[in-house]
Amino acid sequence: MLQLIWLIPLLPLVGVVINGLFGRRMSRTTVGWLACLVVLCSFLISAGAVWQLAQLPEDARHHAVEVASWMPLGDLEGATDNQALSNVEISWGFALDPLSAVLLLVVTGVGLLIHIYATGYMAHEEDLSRFFVYMNLFMAMMCTLVLGDNLLVMFVGWEGVGLCSYLLIGFFYDRPFDERTGLSCADAGRKAFIVNRIGDFAFLIGMLYLITEFGTLNYLKLSAAFEQAHGIGWMMSAVGILLFIGACGKSAQIPLFVWLPDAMAGPTPVSALIHAATMVTAGVYMVCRMSPLYAHAPDALAVVGMVGAATALFAATMGITATDIKKVLAYSTVSQLGFMFAAAGVGAYTAAMFHLMTHAFFKALLFLGAGSVITALHHVQDIRQMGGLRAKMPRTATTFIIATLAISGIVPFAGFFSKDEILWGAWSSGNKAIWAVLAVAAFFTAFYMMRLTYLVFFGKFRGGDEKFSHVHESPNLMTVPLMILAVLSAVGGLVGIPAAFSVIGLGDANLFHHWLAPAITPAGGGHGGGGHGAEAAHSLGAEWALMTAALAIALFAFWLALRVYKREGTAERMATRFKPIYTTLRNLYWVDELYDALLLRPFYALCRVFTAFDKWVVDGVVNAVGVTAELTGQIVKLFQTGLVRNYALVFLLGVVAVLYYLITI
């Protein structure tokens, strides 16, 4: 199986080709199941390969397959002084190691569930084959991103998933999306693509820096090269920040987060797969992947941590006032991604990857649950039109509540363990400020999630009795993936039980930490990642205290949310009372407007200048050439009478003139 990892990105492409060429002539069922089948095959190969990887001894858990040579660059400038720069070559290679294994299983596993769900969700939509072509293409690109053994192959996948994201956000390209901004779904797709472009540009520059300095983009070779690199700390920091800007674009961090809320224009399975579980976490994966770089660039790592923590808090507050069920979840995703970056920023890479995994479970579940609700209500997304759906949709409601408990960090659901590990990582690394910001963000997370759950599933239905009678539970095709994800959200955290639990007889049961340790270079430099356990041993008390505090914060937020939203009118009274805060949050801190005023308007003005130049100067010159030629022709054509005798006369005059010249010379 390990030899076959190159098949994992390739198999979904088979689905792309078949559905793309013949999809319109095949039945809708065949299209859907074919798309699921190829993802299933990828998942099985992934699972087999990871299982084989786990059999290997810990130090040997790295399997690379070079598929083809790609870019033989030859000698770079400075090759005579530096051996590494001679005969540089970038190959098309895939590699499986503990780090990529985690994301690979998440991508193919959650991806498979979402594909199955989508066959139910999209059952009545037009253009089913186009949808599944994009979805399968996304899976192929995401697997390329995860499995690439060098940054450039990762970048291919990185751009590929960006493309699929754009295509899928704009899937309903002719439908309007946002009344406030007047965007259509196609506009939302473009916005996502353009904002990502900014990040990708920085990513590209970072890669070019690396290749001119070290002559390779292969992770292992880079890692070895960083060890010997001295005196270029500023370069490392620059590259670290450039790569992080790329991650900011892809993973929707400040200041490039604005595209993700609008990405909700896509079909809900897309939001679950791309904009919650997999693609947006690619940035986190990349930062963890480049941990050897960040070990030598503490400044860049500090930036990662601060931006992550700020985003976590900032986005969480925006989730409180949003009224679109998917937008609440979108802000939540931005915020949770902020948690992951904050974790990576304080050096707790395993915590970041752990949260990435649990987040993929519960956030995919939340989105799929939201999709189930939206279908049941015939495309109503406004939570003010919902309520009391628990009675009609027991499966959706139960799974949604499990996901809410998981994301809010209630013991023993998955989010509790991963969030606790992040908070503990922030605290134990001495970044108390980041810990505090994250704790506040965790409070808001629990608050908006309880608000969402309560407004959707509890209380009284606010969309009219007639509509309520039509609400029904979604088909099994949709609820079974929900239930599987609910189980994963409930028990998924148990693979990473923190060391503090050893006092109740579990031993050091943090399997996840041990699994990832060989693939991660800790932030302090040096090798081996066992710091967590040793450190924890003499601060068990602190860890327990933090855990209890986090739990108390979440429960307090739950209680507060229930108090505010249980009785009609309380929320409105709060909104009037804190009107400035409410308006600010409701308008999302006017970030879109700010970008509009600071970037877009000057940009458009510049565009108008260039348009005028193009229209009057460039086009003017070209047109002048044409007009001159035509005018000349208009004049010259007068000599062309068509009368043979006129021509003969001119001919004669010509002969006379020539003769005269020859004679007088």
Add this chain to the structure above:
Amino acid sequence: MTVGPQHFLILSAVLFTLGVAGVLWRRGAIRLLMSIELMLNAGNLAFITFARQFDQAEGQVYVFFIITLAAAEAAVGLAIVIAFFRLRDSSDVDELNLLKW
């Protein structure tokens, strides 16, 4: 008065001028062809004169070439005239004015 080369040359010039005048002022296609023929023969006369004067055979050879060429030209020219006549029921070259913008 003896007849010298200059007389032949003057005759040749007169014939050529008549040919040019015919081409420029006459409208009938047949006359036009005849005028061209006249100019060619003026040329022939000049060639013969010079061949005789300088006692060289090349001039006479050229004349044969020109006679052959004139025959071919007359054949093509008459074919055009016939085609034109079928099209327009006329042989007036001023009506043959389509070859312009």
